[in-house]
Amino acid sequence: MIGRLSLSGRRAIVTGAGAGLGRATARLFAGAGAHVLCVDRDAAAAGETAAAVGGCFAAIDVADRRAVGNALTSFAAGGVDVLANIAGVASSGERVEEMDPARFEAIFAVNFKGTLNCIQAVLPSMVAAQRGVIINMVSSAIDLAIPTNASYSISKAAVAMLTKVLANEVGGDGIRVNAVAPGFVPTGLSMEAAGPAAADRAAYLDRWSKSAPLGRVGTPDDIAHQFLYLASDAASFVTGQILRANGGMTMPW
Numbered sequence: 001m002i003g004r005l006s007l008s009g010r011r012a013i014v015t016g017a018g019a020g021l022g023r024a025t026a027r028l029f030a031g032a033g034a035h036v037l038c039v040d041r042d043a044a045a046a047g048e049t050a051a052a053v054g055g056c057f058a059a060i061d062v063a064d065r066r067a068v069g070n071a072l073t074s075f076a077a078g079g080v081d082v083l084a085n086i087a088g089v090a091s092s093g094e095r096v097e098e099m100d101p102a103r104f105e106a107i108f109a110v111n112f113k114g115t116l117n118c119i120q121a122v123l124p125s126m127v128a129a130q131r132g133v134i135i136n137m138v139s140s141a142i143d144l145a146i147p148t149n150a151s152y153s154i155s156k157a158a159v160a161m162l163t164k165v166l167a168n169e170v171g172g173d174g175i176r177v178n179a180v181a182p183g184f185v186p187t188g189l190s191m192e193a194a195g196p197a198a199a200d201r202a203a204y205l206d207r208w209s210k211s212a213p214l215g216r217v218g219t220p221d222d223i224a225h226q227f228l229y230l231a232s233d234a235a236s237f238v239t240g241q242i243l244r245a246n247g248g249m250t251m252p253w
């Protein structure tokens with residue numbers, strides 16, 4: 001592993017590790033030398049990733065505060081260097097005037113409160129150790145304000161602000177807090193909105209590919225490498241940032 005990108009000897013928690021971007025991140029962290037706790041509500045998928053990376057797993061719903069507290073606190077008792085909050089759920093198809101508060105609450109419970117639950121479970125250990133890295137998952141949706149996708153976009157915007165406030169609060173404790181905002185990466189979650197028909201899925205992918213200057217959609221590995229960078233000492237002077245890995249689709253200041 002080149003220079004400061006190694007995670008050798010580090011203990012990392014990856015949520016959403018059963019599929020997509022979380023699974024790719026767990027694999028890359030393990031490949032960089034970390035011992036990884038793979039967290040997912042899908043027990044079989046979490047177990048599969050854990051077996052592939054030689055780590056352990058916890059089959060829990062991140063929205064279940066008590067379950068998160070139990071599982072993450074017990075892992076953190078052995079030390080925790082990195083928390084990657086990747087578990088998330090999508091929403092689409094609702095204009096703001098039609099938004100159903102119960103559906104919004106369900107999305108928010110996973111994407112925002114699930115992230116907060118995991119952070120609060122590991123933070124005491126990180127503060128005691130005076131070191132640690134937290135990386136949250138947001139989305140290009142925070143910049144795009146995609147019509148009919150308010151619940152998801154709002155939940156991710158809330159996580160972006162949580163990232164910045166926490167970075168300010170715990171920088172003095174040696175803890176870095178950042179977020180990754182991916183562009184479009186074909187996964188179970190992102191392809192939900194395309195529907196089942198092959199032609200619709202191809203057209204959907206084509207539209208997203210053309211929306212980025214690089215002219216393609218991302219891969220799970222593209223995004224996992226952003227998590228590796230932020231988790232590693234290569235990013236030791238980086239905190240409070242939103243790292244946009246999106247082929248250039250959005251370019252805010």
Ligand SMILES: NC(=O)c1ccc[n+]([C@@H]2O[C@H](COP(=O)([O-])OP(=O)(O)OC[C@H]3O[C@@H](n4cnc5c(N)ncnc54)[C@H](O)[C@@H]3O)[C@@H](O)[C@H]2O)c1
Binds near residue numbers: 088
């Ligand atoms: N794929 C994209 O284009 C894209 C773009 C931007 C952001 N994201 C974000 O990346 C994250 C991962 O998405 P993905 O595309 O890999 O999706 P995915 O569906 O492939 O994987 C998501 C994983 O999270 C798990 N999960 C979902 N809800 C959970 C919960 N409550 N508790 C525990 N585990 C839970 C699922 O079981 C699944 O294994 C999400 O937060 C998503 O919002 C994805």
